[in-house]
Amino acid sequence: MTEILRLRNLHKSFGPLEVLKGIDLAVAQGEVIVLIGASGSGKSTLLRCINFMEIPTSGRVFLHGTPVGRQTSSGVSYVERELTQIRARIGMVFQHFNLFPHMTALQNVMEGPRTVLKCSPDECRNRADNQLRKVGLEWKADAYPSQLSGGQQQRVAIARALAMEPEIMLFDEVTSALDPELVGEVLITMKELADEGMTMLIVTHELGFAYSVADRVLFLADGNVLEQGSPPEVLTYPKEEATKNFLRGHSSFRLPEPQLD
Numbered sequence: 073m074t075e076i077l078r079l080r081n082l083h084k085s086f087g088p089l090e091v092l093k094g095i096d097l098a099v100a101q102g103e104v105i106v107l108i109g110a111s112g113s114g115k116s117t118l119l120r121c122i123n124f125m126e127i128p129t130s131g132r133v134f135l136h137g138t139p140v141g142r143q144t145s146s147g148v149s150y151v152e153r154e155l156t157q158i159r160a161r162i163g164m165v166f167q168h169f170n171l172f173p174h175m176t177a178l179q180n181v182m183e184g185p186r187t188v189l190k191c192s193p194d195e196c197r198n199r200a201d202n203q204l205r206k207v208g209l210e211w212k213a214d215a216y217p218s219q220l221s222g223g224q225q226q227r228v229a230i231a232r233a234l235a236m237e238p239e240i241m242l243f244d245e246v247t248s249a250l251d252p253e254l255v256g257e258v259l260i261t262m263k264e265l266a267d268e269g270m271t272m273l274i275v276t277h278e279l280g281f282a283y284s285v286a287d288r289v290l291f292l293a294d295g296n297v298l299e300q301g302s303p304p305e306v307l308t309y310p311k312e313e314a315t316k317n318f319l320r321g322h323s324s325f326r327l328p329e330p331q332l333d
């Protein structure tokens with residue numbers, strides 16, 4: 073296995089509130105990890121620490137074996153230039169699409185390569201065309217966000233992240249704000265990405281989707297990884313009482329029909 077990302081004893085506090093209490097995690101190239109857990113258990117904070125939208129209080133993040141930041145006598149210090157580079161290598165998509173309303177879908181997707189990566193206009197255009205095609209929205213290239221459905225906006229947001237050609241993609245409840253009938257198209261886009269070998273960390277409450285897409289499921293509770301394993305191990309036969317309780321609250325999850333062949 074080629075390790076792409078490692079978290080070592082990652083802690084994050086907000087003032088007196090300790091949200092992450094020492095997370096250890098190694099992620100292999102191409103691995104798809106689904107994070108589940110109750111609201112407030114630290115899922116978003118964990119994703120945000122991975123791409124340094126939040127700075128960990130202590131502990132270390134390694135990308136391809138290289139630690140981010142520099143160890144000093146008073147802790148790990150980070151310089152903004154390095155973090156900007158790291159963020160460009162780790163794509164993130166959120167619950168709320170955050171597309172620029174005054175830009176077309178195409179312009180939204182071109183913006184990162186143009187401003188962060190300083191790609192040529194042709195290269196930006198190429199990347200944007202390719203990624204919009206990949207999410208099935210090349211025909212909406214000239215539409216503004218207000219002219220797109222929530223599901224389409226979310227797919228543009230995914231294309232925008234992919235245009236940076238990230239090594240890892242983070243998804244934080246990207247379907248939670250969508251009308252139910254729009255959830256499927258976004259999950260299909262993510263599933264295709266997973267099938268192509270993208271390394272992905274996904275926070276979702278769509279447990280059927282988690283079951284079908286994840287190589288590994290992590291259950292977070294109170295700032296720790298309480299339980300992890302394959303989808304059947306965690307979602308079907310959880311060991312921990314807290315995991316069982318959490319899953320009882322998600323009655324919409326049903327096991328896939330047995331495959332008879």
Ligand SMILES: Nc1ncnc2c1ncn2[C@@H]1O[C@H](COP(=O)(O)OP(=O)(O)O)[C@@H](O)[C@H]1O
Binds near residue numbers: 111114116
């Ligand atoms: N920027 C912040 N400042 C203070 N508290 C925060 C901040 N971000 C998150 N928290 C708190 O950290 C805890 C975990 O939040 P979060 O990571 O968003 O959990 P989850 O995504 O699992 O619902 C919550 O108690 C939340 O209120």
Ligand SMILES: [Mg+2]
Binds near residue numbers: 115117
């Ligand atoms: Mg969250």
